[in-house]
C-alpha cells in the first residue's frame with residue numbers, strides 16, 4: 483500500500499514539469515539503502531556506493547568544496563542539479579531515514595525555488611545541496627596553529643566531539659558519535675576554556691570574504707591566529723535549524739537524535755510536532771531520543787549554553803531560566819523583558835526600524851551579550867566556564883530577509899561581529915583570552931532564491947489522488963491527512 487502510493491508520488495514529483503522546483507526526491511530502500519530520483523535519473527545509494535537505475539545519479543557530485551570561495555558561488559547562483567554537489571549524500575539521507583518520525587518521502591527543493599506562500603524567503607536553506615548545507619568552521623586560540631584558510635571540509639556532527647575533546651574529554655569516550663573530533667586542527671590540553679560560537683544561517687563563503695576584507699574585524703582577529711575550513715562544516719539533512727543545533731551539540735545525526743525537522747509528524751500520536759519556534763524552544767529535550775547525550779553532559783567542569791535550545795547538562799542555560807519562569811509559551815512571553823533594540827549601539831538601526839524580525843533578533847542577541855559577559859566575571863577565574871556555547875540569531879534573520887550577500891545579511895554579520903568583539907575584548911581585559919580556544923560555526927548555509935521560480939508540488943500530488951501530509955514543505959507522510 484505504502485509502496486504503491488510512494489511509486490505514484492515519485493512519478494508525479496519526477497515529472498519534468500516540476501523539475502524547476504523539485505531538485506530530487508529520496509526515500510528509504512530497505513537494508514539501509516536510500517533511493518534518490520528526479521526528472522533526469524535515479525540511483526540506489528548505499529554505504530558501498532551508488533548504483534544508477536535510470537539516467538543519471540541525482541547526487542553524482544559530492545564535492546564539499548564545490549562553489550568555494552565566494553567568487554565561485556557568485557559566478558553560479560542557484561546551480562542546476564547537473565552542476566550541483568551533494569556532500570555525504572548517503573550518510574546524511576540514511577541518517578534521517580533511521581528516525582521513527584522520518585517521512586515516507588522527502589522532496590528536496592531546488593536552490594532557486596521561491597515559496598513565500600508557504601513561508602519561504604529570498605534566502606533559504608533546508609536542502610541537501612552544498613551551498614544550503616555549508617556552515618563556516620573556524621578554530622582559533624590556545625592550541626590552534628595559525629594556518630588561515632585550509633582546503634578541507636568537516637561536518638556539523640564533528641562540532642560536539644571537537645568541543646568535548648578540546649575541553650579535555652578523552653577521544654576514546656567520544657567514539658559513539660557520528661562525527662569525529664577535528665584533531666588535525668588543534669592540540670588538546672592547551673586551553674583552559676572552550677568557547678563555541680554558532681552564527682545561525684551564516685553563509686560560509688561570505689563570512690570568510692568579509693573577514694578578509696576587514697568588514698568583520700573580530701572574526702578576522704580569530705582567523706588571523708587560527709584556521710578555517712574552506713569547505714566549512716556540512717549540515718545534516720534537512721539543513722534546518724533545530725536538526726543541526728542538535729547535531730552540532732550531540733555529535734549525532736537526526737536518525738539518532740530524533741529531531742528530524744523544524745516541524746514533523748509523529749505517527750504514534752498523529753500530531754504535528756513544531757520544534758523550531760520561540761514558544762517551544764524551551765521544550766527541546768522532550769523531543770530528543772532517549773540516551774542521546776549533549777556535549778555539556780560529556781565535559782567535566784562548568785558548562786554554559788547561551789540562547790540555545792540544546793542545553794541538557796549545562797550548568798547555566800538561558801532556556802533553563804525560561805523553564806524556571808514557568809511561562810507556558812516559553813521565550814515568547816519573555817518579550818517584555820528584552821532590551822529596546824532602538825537603543826542598541828551594536829544594532830544597525832536602519833534595519834531595526836524597518837524590519838520587525840531584525841529588531842526582535844537584535845534584542846535577543848543583545849541579551850546574549852549580557853549573559854556571556856556575566857558568565858566571565860573579572861577577578862573570578864574559578865567561575866569562568868570550561869565550555870561556553872553562544873548562539874547568535876540575527877545572522878539567520880538577515881540571510882532569510884535579503885538572501886546571502888544582500889546588504890541586510892551583511893549588516894547582520896557586522897552586528898554579530900560587533901557583539902563578538904565586546905565579548906573578546908572582555909576576555910582580553912580579564913586575562914582569559916590567551917587560555918581560551920574558540921570554534922565558530924553555523925547550523926547550515928544560505929542560498930538565494932529566484933523570485934521568478936515559483937511552483938508547488940502539493941497540488942499535482944493532490945490532483946493525482948494521493949493522500950498525504952506535507953510537513954515543513956518537503957516531508958511527505960503518505961496515507962495521512
Ligand SMILES: [Zn+2]
Pocket residue numbers: 682683722723724878925926
Ligand atoms: Zn538555523
